[in-house]
Amino acid sequence: MNEKVVSSFRNVAIVGPYLSGKTTFLESILFVTGAITRKGSIKDKNTVGDSAPEARDRQMSVEIATACTEYDGVRFTFLDCPGSVEFSQETYNALIGVDAAVVVCEPVIDRVLTLAPLFKFLDDWEIPHLVFINKMDRANNNFMDVLHALKNVSSRPLVPHQYPIGQGENLVGFIDLVTEQAYHYHPGAPADPVPFPAELKEQEHAARTEMLEELANFDDHLLEELLEEIEPPQEEIIQDLKMELGADLIVPVFLGIAEKDFGVRPLLQALLREAPTPETTLGRRGITLSGDAPLAQVLKTYFTPQGGKLSLVRVWQGTLTDGAVLNGVRAGGLYRLAGQQQNGIQEAKAGEIVAVGRLEGIKTGDTLSTNSGQPASELPKAEQLTPVYALAVTAEKRNDEVKISSAFGKLIEEDPSLSWEQHGDTREVILWGQGEIHLQVALDRLRRKYNLPMSTHLPQVPYKETIRKAVSSVHGRYKHQSGGHGQFGDVYLDIKPLSRGEGFNFNEKIVGGVVPRQYIPGVEIGVRESLAHGPLGFPVVDVAVTLINGSYHTVDSSEQAFKQAARLAMQEGMPKCEPTLLEPITAVEVCTPQEFTSKVMQLLTGHRGQILGYEGRSDWKGWDKVSAYLPQAEMQNFIVELRSLTMGVGFFNWKFDHLQEVPDKLAEKVVATSGNGKTNGNGHR
Template sequence: MNEKVMKATRNVAVVGPYLSGKTTLLESLLFVTGAISRKGNVKDGNTVGDSSTEARDRTMSVEVSTASTEYQGINFTFVDCPGSIEFIQETYNALIGVDAAIVVCEPVCDRVLTLAPLFKFLDDWEIPHLVFINKMDRANNNFMDVLHALKTVSSRPLIPHQYPIGQGENLIGFIDLVTEQAYHYHAGAPADPIPLPEELREQEHTARQEMLEELANLDDHLLEELLEEIEPPVEEILQDIKMELGADLIVPVFLGVADQDYGVRPLLEALLREAPEPETTAEHRGIVLHEDAPLAQVIKTYYTPQGGKLSLVRVWKGTLTDGIVLNNVRAGGLYRLMGQQPMSVQEAQAGSIVALGRLEGIHTGDTLTTAGKQLATELPKAEQLKPVYALAIAPEKRNDEVKLSSAITKLLEEDPSLAWEQHGDTHEVILWGQGEIHLQVALDRLRRKYNLPMTTHLPQVPYKETIRKPAASVHGRYKHQSGGHGQFGDVYLDIKPLERGQGFNFDEKIVGGVVPRQYIPGVEVGVREYLAHGPLGFPVVDVAVTLTNGSYHTVDSSEQAFKNAARLAMQSGMSQCQPTLLEPIISVKVCAPNEYTSKVLQLLTGRRGQILGYDRKVDWVGWDQVSAFLPQAEMHDFIVELRSLTMGVGFFSWQPDHLQEVPDKLAEKVLATTSNGNGKTNGNGNH
């Protein structure tokens, strides 16, 4: 089906914590605007959003999903974003391409903290956003209490746009605080205007004054009117809200029950009136609109079973057409998406969010132009989150190993918050992500999309070993006779420990040619080969070896013979040097609301962490950052426990720092495990 994308557009992200009802709200928005004739249900797995198999299996959003609809002559593109913190990179990547966001939350004061990272991102990027308090029929707290709780996690003032009307514990309507008109909800139909209930007049007046006072803080004329007790016109209030929302200076608050369509129409009306137009957003981002050359940005990449690669893009200026060449790559198809259903379109004008087919070599966040790959200015992209949770993976079938690299590359294109490595010490393929569910979704995709079922286990800890004392004149002689030329090499080595972090050093002090020059490189090779697998079974570091003496045979000696002699000398000498086990220590910076700082400190010390200090987190009101050293063996499920302690909002960054001796009792446990099994240990030193 060919269809021209409409010019009058609003691009709106639907965001919020897990279980707040985002996908249900999207379904209601599509139903109310006539885009769908029947609403789906998350539990039944038939919603427009959450249309992927991985999402439906878990009844939760695991990737960005888009849907378009028309309302009062405006084309709305809604971007449904995952709520789980493990998929927050998807949300951040998509948010940079929208004009506004609806932050969906529940009316529970104790859970508003879960919104803090989202509000922080929106305000850092100055993305206009409003709040929709969903599930008001199950409110655990008073509306104004919820509103005041929400203010504690937002750096922008929240202003109530509505006030709820209840009957017992049921929500039956609302009062528009701008017009002071009350409305009564009806299932499946617009709300009817009713007289303002007398018993709510005082509460409504208080809420309205709060709204007007917040607006007056940003508008001197409105402030004068309030001081002179002049009732401001409705049009002036609405114009103020539109201006301040468009500049991300205020956050209007709405309420409703998405699964009954309560409050959805007023929300749509507000988006029509108050959300910024695409041109305003582009100008706010510093994009020069009078230039004709197309400019777009990729906000999500999909690999679909039918159509191959699809790049979801925000068109910032110009017009895209099917077959257009962007960054020297020809697009193969232009589509508007409805969940996972692509609908072909002829062109996409500035302000549209559409999908382009087969943009090979183009990644999420890339800026697209017709000017080729060299761009004068790259559009800013969301910061890439560092992975915090890992699993070692291997194909169930050995023959599939050749397909793994290609499949993982596509997996990472779809989800840039994943990472993978082929570990040099443990020889494992390690898949990194943002949490356990995140990696399970990735593994599901490998199985379903690429027919690559995987086995998994906890990654081995890359232990090392070193020595505590030196050994002098360690002798190694290799002599072998098997007809013809024999093999003969004879060396004396001094072995001594180095300071931590100095690695390996080889030297020679041969006098009088007792070991000919051409054989000395073989001695070093033999030493290095031995150090790859020391007496405890791990690579040896921080050791110096010096060749001091030896002898040779004019016929039977060779570089290979001296290599073998060096290995024998090392094997004999290292056991005399008190080998000891070393573990990698990582430097971590753990961030959490300051009410949880004491729990974070306990969590770190309970995992053998060394606290280096803590302070306020810069630009995060009410948050602390704790710096510490943490053994890598204690890292595996650290993020799981940290989120459990901090309502899901705590996070940390890390980097390798140094090696440190393993405590004796733990070292015994690690060594017992490796000697009794196949040499593999997990994050805790256990199989």
């Protein structure tokens, strides 16, 4: 496409639930604006969006797809965002850099609730947004009923901008509620004006009145006109729409069928006419500028097979040039993106979203400037989501283990909602994310991009063990003779339990030098080493050990001999202390729509959870927060069940809280399964 004269920019995110048709909507926009000559389809795997192999394999968006186009002298950059809740971090990171968002949804009242978290984020950040009700040819509900259902999940009033014209079950056109002009759709062409359908006069009048009354809540002059039954001028209505949308006071609602391009052109015209400019966005975000040095922010990081690292950035101030030094790093290329296609440019002006090459060490969310080192102040970034699902991973090829740290680092740069750890107790490498599909996509990337195939299994629960009973004067003697100097150490230990959370305590009460001072550290080392693997096979905690007596040999004793003697004493004494299994307990806060609260509490108790209480969320209308203790052993599939129970919108935050004894029957099963220790009928060795 030939480059056109551009007078301004608009950056628009396309967001909405999974399967609402966002990628098809983007394809339609690019087609009607001439950016592409032929539309692709999800089924044929040839769309501009969803161009990553992981997306095409699953026929779903798994990362931000960017595409630019020109329309009526304005350059639009569209960010097609994933709809699955497992990839919400991608969407939130992108939204902080746009001027407006189009929320694409289906005309199905039962699925409206899935929009609640998205509306909440948009309103918290005061991001202007419009709604496009897609797939109107499959509508099972009346348009106004759908509109009113949408209002129940939005803290901002939804304002109808159009009213549908149907013919039987088919959508054939719409009425513009500003001009009251009726239009009929035509495949491959703009909608044509048609005479106003008289049979819809009453319904259209009700919808238009609703629109005007919502606008009048923020415009006293319009309110006076309505009270005096004066027809407001169209220019005034448009100006109100522009002002109130730009301030995120209202949410205009459009409709159509993206697959047929129906309704896409009117929405584009509204974005031109009513969506805020980059300058307006700058003020809304409260970004104060000094001078004209470039200021930008990273919205997304990619690692491409050919070009290496790409950072998608929003330019807030100044002109960004190829080769500019940002935060001390020289940019290696400047590009506009069309899916995976990169078009090189020499500069990007304030208000544009472009990709910058090879910004090593710079991460998603970072603020960029041409000042040496870091910018004076960081721009706000989207909150990091708590990981809620984990898999233990191992490299399929042993030689690949050295690549794990580097590959995981790049993986997390691309997707900050992932994290990984090498667990200190289980020694497993654990990959954390937002759900099963999220982790499978990450594993696919490891295999494809970094030639690092991984095998997976459920992570081990980091059980601990402790003791219930104290024992005194446990004897341990180590004596070894093998030519030359021998080895001799002899100790008596008291072992007793400590309160939960106190850890380990070592003392000595040696009188008369029966164990010389230089050997006592060896005793403590031996005790500590023995606690790494207790009678049940797990690390031991909350135990106090006191060295009370012993003996030594002037020639054969050594620190090493006393270490071995202490180990023997612990092996003898610990099984007599009634060892018991402990499991990690997490403190969870589960957030759910109120209609699911009772079922969520049942879900928690069904997972051995202890309900601590629940309360309404003041910042989430119609939502509750349930607080509980939940065993970590029960967390693995908890998020899967919670989402299934709450139409995908329920979520939880968690943190380790304390260790707690495992019920005897379960403890016996855990120990038997682990193969670490033998138990009697009480779950004890």
